[in-house]
Every structure is written in structure tokens, then in C-alpha cells.
Amino acid sequence: MCTNVTGVQCWKDGLVGRIVLDRPKALNALNHEMVLRIDAALDEWERDPAVAAVVISGAGERGLCAGGDIRAVHDDARDGDGRASAAFWRDEYRVNARIARYPKPYVALMDGIVMGGGVGISAHGDVRIVTERSRVAMPETGIGFVPDVGGTYLLANAPGESGTHLALTGAQIGAADAVLCGLADHYVPSSELPALLADFAALPVTEALARHEQAAPAPELPADRHWIDACYAADTVEEIVDNLSTYDDPRAKDAAETLLTRCPTTLKVTLRALRAARELTLEQALDQEYRISCHALSTHDLVEGVRAQIIDKDRDPRWSPATLGDVSEADVARYFAPLEEELGLGA
Numbered sequence: 001m002c003t004n005v006t007g008v009q010c011w012k013d014g015l016v017g018r019i020v021l022d023r024p025k026a027l028n029a030l031n032h033e034m035v036l037r038i039d040a041a042l043d044e045w046e047r048d049p050a051v052a053a054v055v056i057s058g059a060g061e062r063g064l065c066a067g068g069d070i071r072a073v074h075d076d077a078r079d080g081d082g083r084a085s086a087a088f089w090r091d092e093y094r095v096n097a098r099i100a101r102y103p104k105p106y107v108a109l110m111d112g113i114v115m116g117g118g119v120g121i122s123a124h125g126d127v128r129i130v131t132e133r134s135r136v137a138m139p140e141t142g143i144g145f146v147p148d149v150g151g152t153y154l155l156a157n158a159p160g161e162s163g164t165h166l167a168l169t170g171a172q173i174g175a176a177d178a179v180l181c182g183l184a185d186h187y188v189p190s191s192e193l194p195a196l197l198a199d200f201a202a203l204p205v206t207e208a209l210a211r212h213e214q215a216a217p218a219p220e221l222p223a224d225r226h227w228i229d230a231c232y233a234a235d236t237v238e239e240i241v242d243n244l245s246t247y248d249d250p251r252a253k254d255a256a257e258t259l260l261t262r263c264p265t266t267l268k269v270t271l272r273a274l275r276a277a278r279e280l281t282l283e284q285a286l287d288q289e290y291r292i293s294c295h296a297l298s299t300h301d302l303v304e305g306v307r308a309q310i311i312d313k314d315r316d317p318r319w320s321p322a323t324l325g326d327v328s329e330a331d332v333a334r335y336f337a338p339l340e341e342e343l344g345l346g347a
Helices: 032-046 068-081 083-100 151-156 162-169 175-180 190-202 205-212 222-231 237-246 250-259 263-275 282-296 299-312 329-336
Strands: 006-015 016-021 053-056 063-065 106-110 111-114 127-130 134-138
Touching: 006 299, 016 032, 032 053, 032 083, 032 111, 053 063, 053 190, 053 282, 068 083, 083 282, 106 190, 111 282, 127 175, 127 222, 127 250, 127 329, 151 162, 151 263, 162 222, 162 250, 162 263, 175 222, 190 205, 222 237, 222 250, 237 250, 237 263, 250 282, 263 282, 263 329, 282 329
Parallel strands: 016 053, 053 106, 063 111, 106 127, 111 134
Antiparallel strands: 006 016
């Protein structure tokens, strides 16, 4: 078993390789060392005939993973040159793509909080298990950032405009809606997870799942699809907000109010990225996200958003530009400009 110096425990458990994210005080937030350790374990077990599948889970009681170590990104953007964050994303996104193409079953236990980077190391797998405790979200627009780790690809392919709603608002969804939106596959009660893990060690994945999988509770999103699909089909964020504000449903009006608290620039960047991702492969979407993420490092909004939401926690970010109307096409286009060193996954 690997030592836990990087916040990741890895060991072989019967038929499976186990990866446990082990930074519970930080809700298992991913840093660069953790990503590299996960990649090394995947590399080792891909070549090991004794390992039939890989299972990833999170330590502690709160969830799989709350995302990337955004404090480190904030400090790098504010005080550094951005190279450390770019290097982290380069390796993280490559691991996201690797998970999607891994030749052995990759099983993710998406129990509790699964957000941002946590979605990236789980929702690209081929066996994604949610529980009654699952809270899945891509909340990046609230910190002046854009859904990444393949999130634009996943949400662009959700039914109707559900993914647009989730990407722009950052709304959390439970188990059934995660399955509905293509972010998960199977529902297992959290109380069954210890027995499920024991069965994974001794049985083929499908047989172990069959012993514990249950029908998920009814999803909530279908009841809102009438206003989600009608309002979010617009071509601009301004039109979406106007549609939501005037739609005769209180939940639509609540969504409009939420959007007006999010970063205006990254709302527009997110919408453009999502629309483009509908025509992209996962690898191409990750290339686009890498470009966007690297450009975000030089903006006021990323530093300010993380400060307000995570560091000072005053929940009062001063976005610049401050309103949707003040965000120009040039402000949006700069996020999509080519980099000197591209990620190059979809080349």
C-alpha cells in the first residue's frame, strides 16, 4: 500500500485496485500530487493482470471530493505566474480523459459531496454509483471560473437544457437527477457501501453490483423541464435571465436571481463553451477547458471569486465587469484564444 503523503491511499484488495482520496478535513480536495498518484496507480494496475477493476472513493463522512484545491489556484493567480495551476490542470485533465478510456472497469463511489474536480475523477468512469447522500454539482461560475474537468462535455450532453441550467447556476442535484443527466449509473444506499466494497474484492463488478443496487428515488428535474428547456434555449445569458424572470414559475424566477449573483463574464464563457461542447469529443472539450482555465488565471474575477466565497467568506464578490451588459464579446473571446502550449488531447 502506498503511504499517504499525497492525500491518496492506494492498494490492491482482492480483485480490485482501491484508490481512496484521503484529505477529509479539506473534503478530499485534489491537489497536483494527488492527481499524479492516481495516474501512477492507474498506470500500474492497467498492466497488472491480477487487478480486474479500479474503485475510487473518499475518506471521511462528507463526500468523495469537493473539487480541486482552489485556494492554491487562487494564490498562484494572485501571487505567482500561473504555471503551477496550468501544470496541475494539464495533468488533471489528462487523468480525466484516461478514466473515460480506461481498459478495465473504473468504479466511482459518488457518496456525499461530489463537485468540480470530484466530478472529473468519477463521472467519466463506466460504473458510477450514487447514494441518497450524493450532492453533485459544477459550481464554478460562483467563483469566477468555468466548469472544467470535462464538465462542459458531460453537461452539454444532459437531456434538453438541464445541463445549461446546472452549469450556469451551479445547482446541486441528488442521486436520481445525476443518473438522469448522465453523471451516474447506479443507486446503492450508503449503508450498503461497506458490503459492496467487500463484494468488489471477491466478485466481478456486475455481480457485486447486482447484490446491492436498488431503484433510485424519483428525480426532481423532470418537473422543472418545462421552464428549463424553454428558458435556457436562448442564445445569450441576458435572454436566459429575462426568460427566467418573466416565466410563470417561482423556481424559474429563483434561477434568474441566482444567475444575477454569478460572475457575469464566466456565465457568458460557460454558455459559449457548453454550446461548442455539443459538437466536441471529450478530449476536444478538455482542450477547450484547458484554454479557458489558463486564461482565467490572469483575470480579476477568479481571484475575487475565490476570495469572497472560500477565503474571506463574505459572499460578496466584486465582479469586473459587474453586469452582463458590461461584458463585451472581446471579454468572452479572450478565454478561447489559443495558448502557446495547448493541452492537445483532441489533436
